[in-house]
Amino acid sequence: MYNCIICRYHEIATKGNNRNMFEKCLVDNIRHILRETAPECRVRRIRGRVWIEPGESGTFSRETLNMIIRELPDVFGLESFSPAILLPVDMDIIRQTVVGLAPDIFASHPAAHPRFRVRARRSNKRFPLTSQQIEIDLVTAIAEKVGYDKFDIDLKNADITLGCEIRDEFSALYFDIYRAAGGLPVGSNPRVLTLLSGGIDSPAAAWQIMKRGSPTDFITFHSFPYTPVETVDKVRSIAAVLNKFQRHGRLFIVNLAEFQKSVRDNCSPRMRTVLYRRAMFRIAEAVALREKCKALVTGEALGQVASQTVDNMDTINRSIDMLVLRPLVGADKLETIALAEKIGTMKLSSIQVPDSCTVFAPSSPATAATVDLALAEEAKIPDYAGILEKIINDIEIDA
């Protein structure tokens, strides 16, 4: 019966001059998810809403509707959406339609006396009835059709809510409101590069940044043959899950082993983790500059592990000039686990495979490494720059 889907957004509506760009980006992203399974659908924006219509067929098939209900919650920028019935701006037609639907609605509800309400919104100020008059009109018509004893009116906690929007061009009736992720449409902010490990945090960090509108590429570090091929396979699977939230992010795969051997052979064991991290940042910055990514993203959370003390984060950060976004900096591990579960990366992250950072890792890493200390250790590595350059030249790309 549904012949449109009303898509609501929130934050975009607060944008001034840029609002047009944000809306266009949102519409493009919705079209993108429909392109394969429902290319016949039309997506339009009409003042403050995006409307999806089924194209030639007139109404959505069950299959298409289910697909859209499954996919839309992952489109950033959307606040909520509702499958709806689009009607002319005519109270008689609206009333007739509602009365026609009413018996089924109450018959299919499990409660004998469901709590019911009508919520009307009227942006068309020329419409002869006010929102409240529309609500009373429709409730009365429904009660006359199904019987006054079939439901209780409850304006606060309704089991069934009938929404009715009166716009200039058309009106719409709907029942269900599905929540979406909110945020800003991916593509409304510049591209970034996420340092993606097989851990729990960095996938959640990538998701947070996409939610704020930046598409992201991924870079991962492994230490083959000291880490197995499974280390990279795991990150590939995680990147595939994250790519459901954006068009496509490439994965840059970096073998850090040569550098790590050199650190092992030349530097203080306690400094290894910080030195690995500084090298990762430098390599990531070089890739980001080459690929036109405007910032790096990490899953660092203050104080979570030895490398994430304020001192160490500072020393790691000072290896590069580029902005580093750390969306999880203030998150508790439990919050991050809950987010990883929600976005679907937790199961993959829980698979135990060796991580690049643990290769030759010391039993007690430095927790207050200064920049001077790091520079002094790096100076002990013969041809530091040459080793990094070779590693950068050998990067594999999953395009």
Ligand code: ATP
């Ligand atoms: P995660 O769960 O994301 O691995 P973590 O709590 O294990 O984080 P660290 O291992 O100290 O913390 O890593 C901090 C951040 O550094 C990670 O969130 C990630 O962004 C980056 N990072 C660490 N190891 C790698 C790696 N092997 N490849 C790419 N990025 C990495």
Ligand code: MG
């Ligand atoms: Mg980790």
